[in-house]
Amino acid sequence: MTKHEFGIEKPKNLQEEWPGQYKIFSWLEYVVNIPYPIFIITTYKANGKTNANLWSWGFFAGEENGFYSLIALTDTTHTYENIKRTKEWCINIPSLDFKEECFKTIEHNQIDDDEIAQAGFTKEPAICVHAPRIKECPISLECKFEWEKSLLKNSFQKIICGKIVHFGVDEKVVNLDQKERIEQLKIMYNFRSQLNPLTGEVTSGGISIIDKPTFSN
Ligand SMILES: Cc1cc2nc3c(=O)[nH]c(=O)nc-3n(C[C@H](O)[C@H](O)[C@H](O)COP(=O)(O)O)c2cc1C
Incomplete structure (x- = not known):
């Protein structure tokens, strides 16, 4: 394999798809374009x-003494404000079957909105933290704040680390083998639009699932 090697300097005359795109996101995110799993962070407002x-x-990492959630959170979001105040949150992993409801959470974002219900989901209490969970999400991870760090100096992106202190998994998938579980869960992945750094051409992204899991030893 021969690789095309890239420097990190942004090519001149790169067209944004929307104003401020390459201020909020690195242009490299659209070139490298590795799919990220989609989740919903739930918290209580004041x-x-x-x-x-x-x-x-975000992603997960752990060792013998704990499994941790690391999220890169924009510090202007309500979620950031809520986590700073309550120090607790849930990571809910939705299924493709609830894609519409997932995107409705973006529309219902006012301070008086009960966002879980207004998006068409059902709220369920967490077991160990003061944060709501989403009943329709087959995996819910309950997290407690450990530490925060700026992604870089003066960044509006904060890395928040939380210890997973409890989790719930849909009882219909707990006993399934890996392949059946993936087929049933239909976990969504976020594919950004794809930027060709040589031509500046952009092809649109979207949501995808693993639809043909293959495992081999
Ligand atoms: C796949 C995907 C698509 C998103 N699309 C939008 C969008 O179109 N507009 C937007 O403001 N935020 C979008 N977001 C980001 C957040 O959902 C949004 O900032 C969130 O509603 C902030 O919530 P909060 O202020 O209550 O924490 C998207 C996130 C993901 C993962």
Whole structure:
């Protein structure tokens, strides 16, 4: 394999798809374009209403003493404000069957909105944290704040690390083997639009699932 090697300097005359795109996101995100799993971060607002944030910038890491969620969160979101205040949140992994409801959480984003219900989901209480969970999401991870760090100096992106203190998994998938589980869960992945750095051409992205899992030893 021969690789085309790229520097990180943004090509001149790159056209944004929407104003401010390459300020909010790195242009490289659209070139490298690795799919991220989609999740919904749920928290309580100061007024007790539920907050739901469709997000996909984050991952998980752990060792013997714990499994941790790391999310890269924009500090202007309500979620960031809520996590700073309550120090607790849930990561809910939705299925493709609820794609429409997931995107409705973006529309219902006012302070008085009960975002889980207004998006068409059902709120369920968490077991160990003060944060709501989404009943229709087959995986819910309950998280407690550990630490925060700016992505870089003066960045509006904050990396938030939370210890997973409890989790719930749809009882219909708990006993399934890996292949059946993937087929049943239909976890969504966020594919950004694809930017060709040589031509500046953009092809649109979208949501995708793993529809033909193959495993081999
Ligand atoms: C696949 C995907 C698509 C998104 N599309 C939008 C969008 O069109 N507009 C937007 O403001 N945020 C979009 N977001 C980001 C968040 O969902 C949004 O900022 C969120 O509603 C902020 O919630 P909060 O302020 O309650 O924390 C998207 C996120 C993902 C993962």
